[in-house]
Amino acid sequence: MWNVTRSGAGAAADHKSNVWGGSVLAVFALIALAISFYRPGPAGFFGPIMWPRLFSILILMAGIGMVTGQLHVRNKQDFFGGVALIGLAIVAFLISIELPGMRGFAFGPGTAPRLFAGVLAGLGLIVAITGLFIDGPEGQRFTLRGVFVVGGSLVAWFGMVWLFGQFTTHYAQPLATLVLAVATFAGMHVLDNAGVRGPFMITLSIFAFAMFIRPLGLVIASFLTILICAAAADDLQMHKGRATALILLPILTFPIFVYVWPFAETAYVWPFGNVALREIVAAALAYAICFGASPDARWRETVIIAGGLTLFCAILFPWGLNLPFQLWPRFS
Amino acid sequence: MFDLLGNLALGMSVAATPTNVMLCLIGVLVGTLIGVLPGIGSLATIAMLLPITFGLPPVGALIMLAGIYYGAQYGGSTTSILVNIPGESSSVVTTLDGHQMAKQGRAGPALAIAAIGSFFAGCVATVLVAALGAPLTAMALMFGPAEYFSLMVLGLIFAVVLAKGSVLKALAMILMGLALSMIGSDLETGAERMTWGIPELSDGIGFVVVGMGVFGFGEILRNLEMKGTREIVQGKITGLMPTLPDLKASAKAIGRGTVIGSALGILPGGGAIIASFAAYTFEKRVSKTPERFGRGAIEGVAAPESANNAAAQTSFIPLLTLGIPPNPVMALMVGAMTIHGIVPGPQVMSKQPELFWGMIASMWIGNLMLVVINLPMVGIWVRLLRVPYRHLFPMIVIFCTIGIYSVNNAPFDVGMTAIFGLLGYWLAKQDFEPAPMILGFVLGPLMEENLRRAMLIARGDATVFVTRPISAMLLFIAAVMLVLAMLPMIRARREEVFTE
Numbered sequence: 001m002w003n004v005t006r007s008g009a010g011a012a013a014d015h016k017s018n019v020w021g022g023s024v025l026a027v028f029a030l031i032a033l034a035i036s037f038y039r040p041g042p043a044g045f046f047g048p049i050m051w052p053r054l055f056s057i058l059i060l061m062a063g064i065g066m067v068t069g070q071l072h073v074r075n076k077q078d079f080f081g082g083v084a085l086i087g088l089a090i091v092a093f094l095i096s097i098e099l100p101g102m103r104g105f106a107f108g109p110g111t112a113p114r115l116f117a118g119v120l121a122g123l124g125l126i127v128a129i130t131g132l133f134i135d136g137p138e139g140q141r142f143t144l145r146g147v148f149v150v151g152g153s154l155v156a157w158f159g160m161v162w163l164f165g166q167f168t169t170h171y172a173q174p175l176a177t178l179v180l181a182v183a184t185f186a187g188m189h190v191l192d193n194a195g196v197r198g199p200f201m202i203t204l205s206i207f208a209f210a211m212f213i214r215p216l217g218l219v220i221a222s223f224l225t226i227l228i229c230a231a232a233a234d235d236l237q238m239h240k241g242r243a244t245a246l247i248l249l250p251i252l253t254f255p256i257f258v259y260v261w262p263f264a265e266t267a268y269v270w271p272f273g274n275v276a277l278r279e280i281v282a283a284a285l286a287y288a289i290c291f292g293a294s295p296d297a298r299w300r301e302t303v304i305i306a307g308g309l310t311l312f313c314a315i316l317f318p319w320g321l322n323l324p325f326q327l328w329p330r331f332s
Numbered sequence: 333m334f335d336l337l338g339n340l341a342l343g344m345s346v347a348a349t350p351t352n353v354m355l356c357l358i359g360v361l362v363g364t365l366i367g368v369l370p371g372i373g374s375l376a377t378i379a380m381l382l383p384i385t386f387g388l389p390p391v392g393a394l395i396m397l398a399g400i401y402y403g404a405q406y407g408g409s410t411t412s413i414l415v416n417i418p419g420e421s422s423s424v425v426t427t428l429d430g431h432q433m434a435k436q437g438r439a440g441p442a443l444a445i446a447a448i449g450s451f452f453a454g455c456v457a458t459v460l461v462a463a464l465g466a467p468l469t470a471m472a473l474m475f476g477p478a479e480y481f482s483l484m485v486l487g488l489i490f491a492v493v494l495a496k497g498s499v500l501k502a503l504a505m506i507l508m509g510l511a512l513s514m515i516g517s518d519l520e521t522g523a524e525r526m527t528w529g530i531p532e533l534s535d536g537i538g539f540v541v542v543g544m545g546v547f548g549f550g551e552i553l554r555n556l557e558m559k560g561t562r563e564i565v566q567g568k569i570t571g572l573m574p575t576l577p578d579l580k581a582s583a584k585a586i587g588r589g590t591v592i593g594s595a596l597g598i599l600p601g602g603g604a605i606i607a608s609f610a611a612y613t614f615e616k617r618v619s620k621t622p623e624r625f626g627r628g629a630i631e632g633v634a635a636p637e638s639a640n641n642a643a644a645q646t647s648f649i650p651l652l653t654l655g656i657p658p659n660p661v662m663a664l665m666v667g668a669m670t671i672h673g674i675v676p677g678p679q680v681m682s683k684q685p686e687l688f689w690g691m692i693a694s695m696w697i698g699n700l701m702l703v704v705i706n707l708p709m710v711g712i713w714v715r716l717l718r719v720p721y722r723h724l725f726p727m728i729v730i731f732c733t734i735g736i737y738s739v740n741n742a743p744f745d746v747g748m749t750a751i752f753g754l755l756g757y758w759l760a761k762q763d764f765e766p767a768p769m770i771l772g773f774v775l776g777p778l779m780e781e782n783l784r785r786a787m788l789i790a791r792g793d794a795t796v797f798v799t800r801p802i803s804a805m806l807l808f809i810a811a812v813m814l815v816l817a818m819l820p821m822i823r824a825r826r827e828e829v830f831t832e
Binding site for chain 1: 504510511514523553722729730734749763764784792
């Protein structure tokens with residue numbers, strides 16, 4: 001295997017087993033199957049519950065086929081797209097299974113959702129089958145890696161923040177800071193290598209706004225959002241930089257934020273439950289600082305723009321447009 | 333005819349009040365300002381600017397929104413001509429010849445002819461909307477639930493046929509939209525459907541959330557991943573006005589573009605995009621010198637620009653008369669109207685004539701303003717385009733987020749939008765077209781309601797859709813369209829139109 005020249009390896013791999021893709025499909029199918037048995041719903045094997053089970057089994061078979069190399073996918077884009085649609089339909093089916101269906105000739109609340117989900121699964125199946133038999137367009141490289149990296153990093157980030165929320169004792173916090181800094185540095189590497197720092201940062205900044213706006217008010221929330229968002233600029237090269245500065249800065253600054261911060265309020269971070277707000281704010285700031293420490297960051301420029309934009313928003317929305325916004329944090 | 337004039341006069345009296353003219357002006361200006369930014373289409377623009385209209389009375393708000401819509405359309409073509417990045421999907425074709433003209437130093441005439449063509453098309457389309465409003469409303473009153481359902485099926489099939497890429501994938505996208513729209517409380521029984529027990533979801537997912545996420549944020553995510561360079565036309569733009577030969581050459585093109593655009597705009601299912609493509613292809617075909625196209629032919633700017641403006645305007649017809657949004661932008665309009673307590677549909681015209689006709693009259697005023705204001709302001713737009721993207725996108729993101737938050741004052745909505753942004757990003761990776769999904773999402777609840785009613789009235793007899801004549805005809809057209817789009821020969825032609 002290792003003797004194959006690098007250029008040939010990619011082309012050959014397409015016709016061999018796809019362990020990652022296959023196992024993801026198989027695991028998803030197994031979970032869906034398990035839920036379909038666990039979930040309370042209409043009894044009987046041939047009821048509506050039959051459909052999600054049937055489609056789960058199909059996906060399971062496809063996944064096993066891919067891992068063992070029995071299944072040759074000609075057009076990955078169509079195949080995975082179709083399978084994802086089937087997956088969505090299965091989820092929709094499973095969460096609407098306990099809703100009552102037809103009563104006589106009247107529709108129940110569950111009829112239309114299951115009808116739509118069923119047709120969606122059928123169409124997804126056809127799309128996936130097309131992907132098995134018809135070659136995709138030549139020369140286009142299709143990869144879902146970017147989407148997975150962005151999704152995974154977001155989950156990891158919120159997981160980290162949630163974890164810090166658990167360290168309420170003071171002596172644990174510097175340690176937590178260290179973990180955050182190292183993880184940030186490593187995470188930036190991964191994101192930059194996959195070329196998806198932009199999408200990640202944008203999504204993160206939107207989530208940040210959602211978390212900050214209630215407890216912190218418009219001014220601080222906008223400012224932080226813009227800072228995080230600015231880190232998405234594609235002409236910055238995070239991984240080129242001064243690793244020491246990257247790691248040192250958050251270590252120095254994080255405890256300051258955490259200890260000086262006057263809020264002990266909790267914020268609802270969907271879906272991670274309640275987390276102490278100051279940890280989130282500190283993590284966001286640490287993130288922005290990491291970005292600022294990279295050598296080619298336009299640190300001053302970014303802060304000036306963020307400040308100007310924040311001012312503009314603070315004037316435009318509450319005063320110019322007369323919308324009910326709370327500008328400053330609530331000190332409760 | 334006399335009725336028509338009387339109605340238009342009523343509309344004028346509403347639209348020409350100083351406040352409403354001001355609102356229209358602000359709408360047009362702000363719409364152009366945002367529409368000029370590359371990568372922001374009219375949908376994202378409207379979603380972003382929606383909160384501006386919250387404090388206004390309904391008529392003023394709708395006039396302003398309509399102004400924003402035309403402004404965004406026009407701003408999109410400005411970007412296409414100057415930067416070679418389409419401001420939005422309906423001005424993709426404009427880049428072909430428009431940017432070439434700009435490179436040859438004729439950016440001025442290109443922009444001017446786009447504005448003039450849009451204005452002419454807008455005038456014609458306004459009259460068309462006014463003229464067709466009454467008869468279509470009368471027809472809408474004959475519609476029962478079965479007909480409504482079939483009409484929506486037809487609209488969705490049109491969206492599939494007119495979307496680019498695989499028909500099958502577009503169909504799947506519609507179903508995905510329909511399934512997503514089922515989230516929330518059931519209208520009749522109040523049962524919670526697919527809400528995962530999250531209270532914020534019991535009202536369903538807002539349209540602004542989905543539209544903004546998939547189109548607005550999804551677009552930004554994709555833009556940031558691609559490291560493209562933008563070539564902005566440098567140098568001063570001189571000679572703004574087109575010469576007499578220019579005008580002569582484009583007069584017919586504008587006329588043809590307007591006809592094609594008006595006709596396609598009325599069809600449910602995303603008219604503006606296909607209208608500009610169709611107008612361009614048609615123009616190239618009838619031209620005596622087709623080889624000039626793609627190298628800066630002024631007809632290649634005039635025809636699609638007139639067509640997309642005409643279509644943008646006539647797409648109000650199904651919304652105002654039948655209450656069915658024919659494209660995502662109109663779907664957003666439904667959302668805006670609902671916020672102001674107006675339920676779009678045939679009853680708007682009879683119950684609130686000043687609103688209906690005022691809005692139509694304001695369309696004309698808005699188009700006039702576009703010509704008068706925008707030509708002298710081209711310099712400002714050019715300067716705006718020189719602002720690097722790294723400064724623009726934080727601005728866009730923060731405005732969008734604040735906009736979404738202000739709709740319901742709900743942080744949850746903002747988070748959901750981020751998730752839908754990721755969804756849009758994934759859809760693009762999979763080569764799934766998001767527009768049919770949005771349309772399915774908007775029509776979903778309406779379709780379910782009418783399907784349920786029709787079945788209930790027919791006592792569970794599903795043949796009602798083919799035994800009632802109007803419904804049967806609509807379904808028949810839908811079936812024919814779908815079959816035609818699937819046929820290999822037509823499919824090849826369709827792809828040709830889109831790649832050209």
